[in-house]
Amino acid sequence: MRGCGVRFDKHSKSIVTRHDLGRFEGETLFDRVARVVASAECLPRKELYESWEVARRVRRRMRGHRVVELAAGHGLVAWLLLLLDDTSSAAIVVDTKSPPSASTLADAITTEWPRLAGRVERRTEPLDAPSLDANDLVVSVHACGALTDVVLRRAIASRARVAVLPCCHDESTCDTGALTGFLSIPLAIDATRVLHLRSAGYDVHTQTIPEQITPHNRLILGTPRLV
Ligand SMILES: C[S@@+](CC[C@H](N)C(=O)[O-])C[C@H]1O[C@@H](n2cnc3c(N)ncnc32)[C@H](O)[C@@H]1O
Structure with missing residues (x-):
């Protein structure tokens, strides 16, 4: 395996490249995904x-x-959710910005898994734009500060399932629930x-999720x- 002796921090923002391919030689789905990502050379580790x-x-x-990934960045979570469960037929990936390499990643994934082609729609718009319903699975990773609360509000309003991994907790814009007397601000x-x-x-x-990947790791x- 190449580069085994070199420290490889999972929280690094360095791009995963072909030089890392030797780290992902196994037969697991993660290894396959990581090889595709490394070959595309467009995504931070x-x-x-x-x-x-x-x-x-x-x-x-x-x-x-249907998967709806909000504040999605590259939208890799949406791709993975389809890959892990083919009974989700489609996903939309919503962000006000589209990273230049989002299409590079999409091309790499659909080349490896042609069955995913045409099933992930990218929308460059605010996260309050798409209409949601109770058949959606809303996910958002690191929607900064109060943006996570917008995600939760939108999911609740449509009775959708929801999964968030919050970050950038801000006492001035988020509700601490009067818990800061004995909890840290992010935890409160x-x-x-x-x-x-x-x-x-x-x-x-x-x-x-493992703290070695991110300190903002609460899912x-x-x-x-059912009522
Ligand atoms: C910290 S990044 C997280 C990106 C991605 N989910 C990830 O984990 O790598 C926050 C993202 O939220 C997006 N964003 C900020 N405000 C937004 C809004 N009002 N509607 C949709 N996306 C927004 C930004 O463009 C950025 O891509």
């Missing part, structure tokens, strides 16, 4: 690991549904988000309770 860890945890609890904000989802009639599961998964 952190984004590869983060997206994978989120997608596989989401799919353990949430199958099917995320705990309040969980309570809000529950009081909106959602069953909630909380998890973390909140919400499924509307």
